[in-house]
Amino acid sequence: xxxxxxxxxxxxxxxxxxxxxxxxxxxxxxxxxxxxxxxxxxxxxxxxxxxxxxxxxxxxxxxxxxxxxxxxxxxxxxxxxxxxxxxxxxxxxxxxxxxxxxxxxxxxxxxxxxxxxxxxxxxxxxxxxxxxxxxxxxxxxxxxxxxxxxxxxxxxxxxxxxxxxxxxxxxxxxxxxxxxxxxxxxxxxxxxxxxxxxxxxxxxxxxxxxxxxxxxxxxxxxxxxxxxxxxxxxxxxxxxxxxxxxxxxxxxx
Numbered sequence: 274x275x276x277x278x279x280x281x282x283x284x285x286x287x288x289x290x291x292x293x294x295x296x297x298x299x300x301x302x303x304x305x306x307x308x309x310x311x312x313x314x315x316x317x318x319x320x321x322x323x324x325x326x327x328x329x330x331x332x333x334x335x336x337x338x339x340x341x342x343x344x345x346x347x348x349x350x351x352x353x354x355x356x357x358x359x360x361x362x363x364x365x366x367x368x369x370x371x372x373x374x375x376x377x378x379x380x381x382x383x384x385x386x387x388x389x390x391x392x393x394x395x396x397x398x399x400x401x402x403x404x405x406x407x408x409x410x411x412x413x414x415x416x417x418x419x420x421x422x423x424x425x426x427x428x429x430x431x432x433x434x435x436x437x438x439x440x441x442x443x444x445x446x447x448x449x450x451x452x453x454x455x456x457x458x459x460x461x462x463x464x465x466x467x468x469x470x471x472x473x474x475x476x477x478x479x480x481x482x483x484x485x486x487x488x489x490x491x492x493x494x495x496x497x498x499x500x501x502x503x504x505x506x507x508x509x510x511x512x513x514x515x516x517x518x519x520x521x522x523x524x525x526x
Contacts, residue, residue, distance in 0.1 A: 302331040302352060306509065307398045307409035314405045322373045327381060327407055329398070337362075341381040343369035357391045357400060380405075415510050415526055417467070420444040425523030426493045427515060432523060436486035441494065443514075443524060450474050454491050456484035472514070473502045497521045 309327035312319045321327075325342025332338065337350035337359050346364040350357065364382055369375050389402040398409045423441040425432045435441065444451040449462035450472070457479040465474035476498050484491070496516065497503050503514045503521060515521035 302398070303335065304331065304333050306330045306412040308412050309407050310397070310410045311408045312405070319405065322371065322377055325374070325377065327409065328412075329400070329409060337385070339381060339385060341374075341377045343367060343374040344378045346378070346382055346385070352391065355390055355392060356388050357385070358388050359385050362386050412509065415507050415512070417445050417505065417507065417512070419446075419526060421512050421524035421526055423490060423494070423522050423524050426490065427513070427519070427521045427523060429519040435490055439486050439490055441487070441490045443494070443522075452476065452494055454484075454487050454494070456487045457482055457491055458494065470504050470506065471502050472505050474498055475501050493520070493522060 307329045309321075312321060312327065322342055328340045330338040331350065335350060336347055337357075338345060338347040340346070344365045344367050346362055348359045348362040350359050352358075362382060362385060364378065369378070384400075384402045384405055384407075387402055389400050391398060391400050393399070394408075396411050398411075400407045400409065421443050423443065424435055426435065441452075441454045444453075444460075445465065446462075448464060448466075450465040451460045451462050452458040453460035458476070459479075463474050463476060465472055467473075476495060497514050497520065499516060503516055506513045506515075510526050512524040512526075513521065514524070
């Protein structure tokens with residue numbers, strides 16, 4: 274083989290390796306979670322319901338779990354040949370607070386059920402249907418630092434929702450824990466120490482005004498730290514705080 278032919282073969286190999294995004298032949302998506310950074314439909318940006326995003330989770334046992342802000346859909350998935358094929362895509366039937374959320378769920382379900390193409394563009398996952406494209410970035414693991422919103426009250430046996438219209442936040446910033454209920458606990462900084470999974474913090478005294486539905490959440494916060502410490506666990510974007518008896522809080526970022 275001449276030198277000229279060898280150089281031509283090498284050039285083709287390098288061009289193939291460095292050119293277009295990977296079509297995903299053999300790329301392993303298992304165990305990864307991707308969240309949408311852009312959504313387009315018929316070549317134009319598709320507006321998502323405020324506060325929502327598309328999330329695709331590929332489990333270790335070859336299932337796809339997807340959400341678009343309300344109901345969860347899932348089914349066995351194959352990713353061979355650059356195609357995302359989901360068999361028997363099922364969806365929960367939770368009542369969504371807005372009709373637009375139902376419509377968004379149906380849109381995503383239809384897209385995923387039509388065997389869209391997929392490829393990796395760098396670290397991003399690009400899913401392309403007949404008239405829509407979703408670009409998704411790898412989910413970044415949450416850290417304790419930052420502001421969390423209480424969305425569940427935990428007892429030993431169950432988790433209940435926060436009363437409607439009540440917003441309670443707990444922020445961890447520069448060694449201080451700030452609890453803001455909009456009532457008696459109003460965001461004053463409390464020093465905390467992190468020892469492994471244990472957060473040590475003394476809430477101290479506060480006013481004892483009655484604030485209606487907020488009272489239930491304030492009591493749950495106080496109970497969580499009643500002994501001056503709570504165990505924390507972060508599962509993706511969910512923070513669990515529990516006391517020694519198993520009661521506590523669920524929070525999200």
